Amino acid sequence: MKKIKVRFNLSKGINFMKWKISYPEGHSKYLNPNEVQLVLKNCTLKNYKKVAEKIFNGAEKSVCAWVLCENIYVKNNPCMVNNSKLKKVSYNPRVAPNWEFNGFNSDGLKFDALISINSGLYVKTKTKKPVQIEMQEWWYKGCFIQKQIHPQLARYVIFADTEGQEHIDTAHTFNEAKKIASNNEVKNYKLGVESFGF
Secondary structure, three states: OOOEEEEEEOOOOOOOOEEEEEOOOOOEEEEOOOOOEEEEEEEEEEEOHHHHHHHHOOOOOOOOEEEEEEEEEEEOOOOOOOHHHEEEEEEOOOOOOOEEEOOEEOOOOEEEEEEEEOOEEEEEOOOOOOEEEEOOEEEEOOEEEEEOOOOOOOOEEEEEOOOOOOEEEEEOOHHHHHHHHHHOOOOOOOOOHHHHOO
């Protein structure tokens, strides 16, 4: 499966300091990091080690690192994100000739999801509790749990966080809804809580 290639463009010109997204079909687009937020799914950190080492030793900068991902979602209104729940994935070949995460060489490291904040990429630490994303809605285990107000309907309805948001089941209590979400966990979810600023 061919993947999408994402990097932060530092080449001089009209697209300087923009995210560059290259699609396997052959076309690319550039996005202003102050206007969008990227959610990258099923990612791998890639690096041209020999080129990065030359830059580390004083050579001129050139393209040597990027992220490969299976899917990418672009949000046109960047969310406010709770930074206490994020860990940065960094790359600066002047400092170290490799990707770094948690202080370690992270070339080739894989992530379920990365999100962008301005020019940086971050990993959200996993939560074990449902996260409220709207007034009557929670995200949990790759599912949406929605509270229904109508007295003749089940109290909660559970949907999968997928492209089609397939209906999973209904529940009369929140604990029951959590159990249903756990039993139907969507690991390759589409959005995740990171898309809602958490």
